[in-house]
Amino acid sequence: MEEKIIKAIQDEYPDDFAWCYGCGRLNDAGHHFRTGWEEDKTVTFYIPKPEHTALPGFVYGGLIASLIDCHGTGSASLALHRKNGFEPGEGEDPPRFVTASLNVEFLKPTPHGVQLKAIGKVEEIHPKKFKVVAEVFANDSLCARGEVVAVVMPSSFLRK
């Protein structure tokens, strides 16, 4: 059964920040990762496309790294937005984060053809810097573990 996030933080990013190949809703060719709360954890679902293989039958590691990356920045945005008093769907622009570092351990081959679920725990390590520990499951089996350090996007990042 395909599960979906109802209220995703990426749905709320201002248009200028919605072009990410991983999670930008305006990037037609991208993955459209969407991240939301599940109680105090963050969750992103994704069904890899047929071409996202490492070998036939297994998911490409770079896609798993991409999922963890955008899950991390989305989770950090959810956390700071909540700290500021807001939830997705309330019409307030959330803060946008960029990735400072990304670590992924590939624990076992990830089966292709099923929905992946990334589950994150967010920790504030500085008012503008959050650490997200993520676990990626396929069929309830833990396949990869990751850690993202995400920082509030510097204003210099936006070229007009």
Place this chain on the structure above:
Amino acid sequence: MEEKIIKAIQDEYPDDFAWCYGCGRLNDAGHHFRTGWEEDKTVTFYIPKPEHTALPGFVYGGLIASLIDCHGTGSASLALHRKNGFEPGEGEDPPRFVTASLNVEFLKPTPHGVQLKAIGKVEEIHPKKFKVVAEVFANDSLCARGEVVAVVMPSSFLRK
């Protein structure tokens, strides 16, 4: 000026191992990363596609992670192949590696629209396990640094 690898290790992977979305020559939809020797360093070039953006004007971090990932497994394969007495182009099947762990530090926003160059140093840490330290440059500017631990692919990985 676009630079290209003449003799890439990925050109030599057996057909069964050439379906990787990152570096498989038989994966029509993939990135087709190709990795070769430049003296004692390994090199992979890639020009991101228009959709591979984080924000307009900057490269998506997940793509950089993917580049480092396949650059890592390709570099490990090059190194073990050389240790075994072979170079790409000599017609001998090289060993195929999988990624055990991937770490990426994003040092600065990576400009979009130019060719990226990943440069790797390979170190054997066990007869079947290699560490690859990679630096990714855009316009000769260091944008990301990564580390891949790659292990010889277990035979269980291949479903027939």
